[in-house]
Amino acid sequence: MKTLRYGWAFQALLLFELASGNAWADGGVVRFRGVQGPFVITIFTTPAPTPDSATDVSLLVQRRDSNVAILDATVDLQFTPPALSVAKPTEQLCGLPGVALLGHGATQPSVRATRAQASNKLLYAAPIRFGVAGHWTLEASVTRGSDSARVSCSIAVGPPTGRLAGLLPYLLLPPLMVILFAINQSLRKKPRLASANLPEQQKVNPIHAASMSQSG
């Protein structure tokens, strides 16, 4: 009976696991959603953009009157680096191979976001690699026929990940606690051993001994 139950549990787990391939968790976060001209524009990015990995920037463009997704617009992205960032000459804002590479000059070419680069074909996407941490400004322009709109939002790019040194004090906590626990256990064991080695007459309950001395 128990084996049968385990079998069912395993099958359920297997089905759950196979279905999880369709669960696209860890999606992007909404950076901006606004009505501009005839469009409703929503901007998504990777949850925590960092300079050491490619960041996905995706846009959903909808009709203002019906919320229907517009699939034939032209979307261009323009990024402005953080005002106070001290950029090295080699640090660049760049897209994937085939996308224009940008420096930190005043005039920057824009990056085209396309549906071809998005797995969700309702969106216009462009993978971007930010050169430096800080608050970048994204200005997105959407054009469709004679209609156009321009929106902007801020993207906070965090410091590079993978900095183990910053976490070192917190990583030392478990070994320290284990050592303290081991010392505690050995100290607690010693009196017990000492007590075990005493002759029977000397094994007196301390509370009992105290009460005896008071009455005496």
Add this chain to the structure above:
Amino acid sequence: MTAPLASFTSQLAERLGLATSQPVTSALLFAALVLAPAALALSAAYVSRAVTGVSAPMRELFCRFSFSLIPLGIAMWAGHFLFHLSVGWSSGWETIRRAAADAGWPSLEWRGGGFSAPLLGLEAVQVLQTVLLDGGVLLALYLSWRVCLTYAPRGRDALRLFASWAGLATMLYAVGVWIILQPMQMRGLAGPILSP
């Protein structure tokens, strides 16, 4: 999913000639959620039994000690949830406003505009995640030790029994720390992002 894993998944799917990375993701999930934990815990049970000569069946050791690793799993889940809470907390308010507007409270209707920044910086989130993992691994080690004492009251035997399970907990802790140090990848929106 972390960026290295997302990249590995898409590259493997490409190498296998698959149109989508979903089968690879499913296979990796099955390996990570079922095969690897079972294999590691069985190995730890086998080693602890072989080293100490405890007469308890391996299945019993496997079941009792596996439960002691639960705090570590909860800590990892809480750390991951903390990350999503930090980056997505503002969307909760927007959702409430939209629901209220749909329910007939137009004064709360969303008028458009930007969303606020994450609740905590990435560094602060990583510190909190590490502290959560610290608590999880310490509790897991303590519970394992208590279970060891029920099988081997003598300190030296208990330590021998404890070694393999402590090693497993430490390994899972190290994997957890590695995961929180990796950049998170966004799935479902962009196509596979390859390193430039």
